[in-house]
Amino acid sequence: MPPLEGPPDLCADDGTAVDRRGALKLFAAGAAALASGCRRQEEMLPYRDMPEYGASGDAVMFATALPLAGAARGVLVESHQGRPTKVHGNPDHPASRGGTDAFAEAELLALFDPSRTTSPVAGGTPVTWSAVAERLRAAVAENGTALLTGPVGSPTLARQVGALMDETPGLRWFTHRGAAPALEVPAGPGPLDRMQLWPDWASLDAVVTLGADPLGPGPAQVAMTKGWSEARRARRDTFRLFAFEPVPTLTGTKADRRTPVAPADLSGAARDLRDALEGGDAPAPIAEAARALTAAEGRACVLPGPDLPPETLALIEEINRRLAAPMSRRLPFWRWPALTQEDASTLIPALRSGEVRRLIVLGANPAYDMGPAFEDAAADVELIHFGLREDETASRAALHAPLHHPLEDWSDLRSVDGTASLVQPLIAPLHETRSAHAVLEMLRGRTGTDPRALVQETWGARWGTDFDDLWDGALRAGVIDDFPVEDVSPAYEPAPDEAPQGTGAFAHVAQISHAVLTGEYAPNGWLQECPAPLTKQVWGNAASLSRADAGRLGIEEGDTVALSGRGQTVWLPATILPGQADGVVGTTLGYGRRLAGPIGSGVGADTAPLGPRIDVRPTGKSGLLVRTQREFGQHGREILRSVTHAEPEVHKAHHTTESFYAAWEYDSPSWGMVIDTDVCSGCNACMIACQSENNIPVVGADEVARGRHMHWIRIDAYDLPEGTGRGFQPVPCMHCEKAPCEPACPVAASVHDEQGLNAQVYNRCVGTRFCQANCPYQVRRFNFFDYADSQAHANLGADLLQAMRNPDVSVRGRGVMEKCTYCVQRIEAANHAASREDRPIADGEVVTACQSACPAEAITFGDITDPESAVSRAKDSPRHYALLEHLGTRPRTTYLARVTPEEEA
Known part of the structure; x- marks a missing residue:
């Protein structure tokens, strides 16, 4: 059979439906083979003729990009015979550099989520995509139609929007931006x-942040964390980070000096910093930061938060110019100056005035x-909605149609730093979905368009005669x-003078969630059960207070408080957070x-409508504060140890x-x-x-509470x-x-192997839990219920969730x-590869899942019997210690x- 050429398309929008059952049959039979991209349906291969790269069942990696708040993060996706099973960071992409974030790792569950919409629906009745195309053509032909999208980071999508607006002079394009990247400012x-x-x-x-969180969640988190951690490791004796934040x-948490500052006082802190740099007096924390900057x-900069007033941003810009800060100022990835782009803040007045009578919502x-x-x-406005699932907007829409997941789609994306990438599918569409590119072509009166061809058209115009080589290289x-x-x-x-933002007694700081971002990931069980870094809360949000404010109001940890602002009131459990202003x-x-x-509905409370000034009132009732850690003190024990620069x-x-x-x-190895x-x-x-690598199930809020x-x-946070x-x-x-779990097990299910691992023999375990009782580190987990299968059947998606594993x-x-196995499956894969090639395992050849994901490169793994290995060198560090x-x-x-x-030490 001749070799396949290029990266053909399994996801062409030619009107042919690939239903879920058909896709799963292809998984089971091994009929879909992948080489350097998704395959065309006419080029799918029977298993008996599988090419050499797939005959052994070994995983194959494919480079693509995943969007977060519209921006790309470069990833490598691991595929097992047509099924994507793991997301890795792309070391060649500037916005990931080999690391990932929690959102990228959880995209597999989003892909196989049984709650995704499976086909277009109008008025509760399934309709065909042909009917959708007719409805779109009619909408564009009438006056008063507008398009609302999320932040568009795709050059091809932007090109299509531009062509659509040229062909439809009355059409308006609004962009809604939810989670802005760190350090995106006016x-x-x-x-x-x-x-x-x-x-x-x-x-x-030297870096000073004034309300900024470059290491926090968002599309820039991986690159920022990678850059900061490298600077910290390389220049630990000289590198200093100062944080002023409410x-x-x-x-x-990673700053050398952190100072709590109320939001209203951040502008004053910027002025004090300017004065200190000019030789004036300033409070001690500001003066210390100024000395480090000087x-x-x-080699120093000041990083502003997103909500500072223009005069403060101008002052910080002046400071950075004076310091000759090594920092670029770039156009945001979603901004397309050649297009007439309107901010979503102007949409509501247009809806109220009747200028917009029909709204097409694409991915928002x-x-x-x-x-x-x-x-x-929008009460009297006709809504047409395109998205992954039926959400709050889809429920009000006259027509709702599902889009491809990014792992099913061809596209292109820009990252926060401006780097462009191609997006290629890893699997055929699981449902009757379409690409956003195909939807825009329907608006232009075109059907049956191939998203890959649209993307190639964009880059073909740029690359010219070198297209084939550059396309293959970019893929x-x-x-x-x-x-x-x-x-x-x-x-x-x-x-300009603004209307009062509220007169509440407390400043309200609403942060992006580490679990659900600004709501997009609420349907994802992995992320809902992922603890908030500082509070360890899962399955919901809370109101954090300083210890002094909580004492003044008579509020204890876990009490329910009422938050009121802008005529809205929500009720949340309270948590007392050290270091809060x-x-x-x-x-x-x-x-x-x-x-x-079924996962994300009714979890927590929406605090966005409350505004920046709120009132807080204790209710006298206990709230549901579900956490994986309840005690944060070390009680005199050296658990999280510290040393100083001097010692x-x-x-x-x-x-x-x-x-x-x-x-x-x-x-060796050990x-x-x-x-x-x-x-x-x-x-x-x-x-x-x-969780993704080891098929770890979600257990739910009730079980976590137990x-x-x-x-x-x-x-752990301390x-x-x-x-x-x-x-x-x-x-x-x-x-x-000397593992205490091993002699405690009556059936020898917990054993020591020849490579030094504390192994767990699952089919020998009878569930006495003696090993858990004897483990001083409490790292062993017991399956009280059949969590994996019960979750699948409860969601009526057992087949999809099994395909994800x-x-x-x-x-x-x-x-x-x-429990943790040091990813023994990866160790054995390296053992087999080394045995086949008659060589020892190289240092760094085995990389655990946690190690590969970490954007800070905080985890080192390897053979401790090799004195030259990276892990042995780390164990020789003067900072090295063992827990307990x-x-x-x-x-x-x-x-x-x-x-x-x-x-501090």
Whole structure:
């Protein structure tokens, strides 16, 4: 059979439906083979003629990009005979550089989510895509029609919108932006006058943030965390980070100095910083930051938060110019100056005035994102909605039609830094869905269009005669070289007088959620059960208060409080957060969804409508505060250890090494892990990567409340000295040399293997839980119920969820104890590869799921019998220590201590 050429398309919009049952039959039979992209239906191969790369069943990697808030993150997706099973970071992509975030890791569950819409619906009745195309043509032909999209980062989609507007002079295009990337700030007076700040971390020695959270959730998180962690490791003695913020953030937890500042006082902090740089007096924290900036002139910058007034942004811009800050100012990825683009803030007046009588919504959910104001304004407007599932907007629409998931689609995307990538499908569409590109062509009166051909048309016009080579290279690398990025010169004007924003006693800071972003990921069970980094809350949001404010109001941890603002009131459980500024209430966005499928509906409360000033009232009732960790103090124990720059060595406790048990003897390799708590930012990427890799089920809020969560790695948070915030410590299985779980097991299900792993024999376990009772680290998880299959059947999607699972890892049933295995399936794959090639396993050849996901590169894994391995060198660090080492368990998972300012340690 001749070899396949290029990356053909399995996802062409030619009117042919690929239903879920048919797709699953192809999975089971192994009929869909992949080589360098998704295959055309006419080129699908029978299994008996599978090419060499697929004959062994080995996984194949494909480069693509996944959107987050419209921006690309470069990824490599692992595929097993036509099924995507794991997302990895693309080391060649500037916006990921090999790392991932929790949202990218959870896209597999979003792809196979049984609650996705399966076919177009009008008035509760299924309709054909031909009927959808006719409805769209009629809508565009009439006056008063508008298009609302999310942030468009696709050059092809932008080109199509431009062509549509040229052909339809009366059509208006509105863009709704939900979760803005970190460091995207205003650049002028208009709502679309924005710029993306991009610091050169490799050239920075001093950074001050004023309400900014570059390490926080969003499409820039992976690149920012990667850059910061590299700077921290390379110049730990000289690199300094200062954070001034109202509510603790991930950036604040990693700062050398963190100062709580109310939102209204951030402008004053910027003025004090300017004065201190000019030699004036300033409060001690500001003065210290100014000295660090001055000492690092040319290698220093100030990063502003997104909500600062224009005059403060102008002042910060002046400071950065004076410091010669190594930082670029770029046009945001979603901004297309050649197109007439309107901000969604102007949509509601247009709806109320009758200028817009018909609204086509493509990949957005304004009924939730824009709140009651949109619903009131759009009460008499005809809505046509395109999205992954029936959400709040779809429920009000006259027509709702489903879109492809990005892993089913051809497209292109720009990342936050402007890098362009191609998006290629990893699987045939599971449902009767269409690409957003095909929908825009329907609006132009064209049907049966191929999204791949549309993308190729965009890049063919740019690349000319070199198209074939450049296309293949971009598909394989996942990056398009030399795509232009436009610089921005900000022009600030004094802010006009605005209407009062509320008169509440407390400033309200609503942050982007680490779990659901601004609501898009509410239907995702993996993310709903992923603990918030600082509070460890799951399945909902809470109102955070400072300890002083909570005491003044008589509020205890977990009490229900009423938050009131702008005529709205919501009720949330309260949590007391160390390091929060007095007079500030913190909440997280994205909750209180009414229609987010069986997983996300009715979880938490929507705090976006409350505004920036609110009142807080205790209700005298206890709330539901479901958390995976309830105690954050170390109680005098050295759990999360710290050293100083002046004394960088951990105090070595001299505990006895004697043991009743005989010593183990190993041949190389013998595996171990070191986790650097100094650069772990608590982003949770490792938790979701482990969940995806190891088929770990979701258990639900009731089970978590009973202490029955199933994660194989957790990230413990501990209060830092002087109430400045919390630090993080990832805790997988310790794989102890003298493991207490092993002699406790009556059936020898917990055993030590020849590579030093503490292995768990699932089919031997009878569920006594003696091993769990004897584990001082509490890293073993018990399947009280058949979580995996019960979840699948409850969602009526057992077949889809089974297709998502990693075939290299068994799915455990009820009554089995399970835990971290150091990704033994990856170890064995490396063993087999080395054996076939008659060579030893190379250092770094085995990479665990948590290690590969970590954007901070905080995890090192390898052979501890090799003195030259990276893990052995890490264990030789003066910051190295073992958790609870006085117990004599001799864990193979060990840590590097945090490095703190002298007076904090």
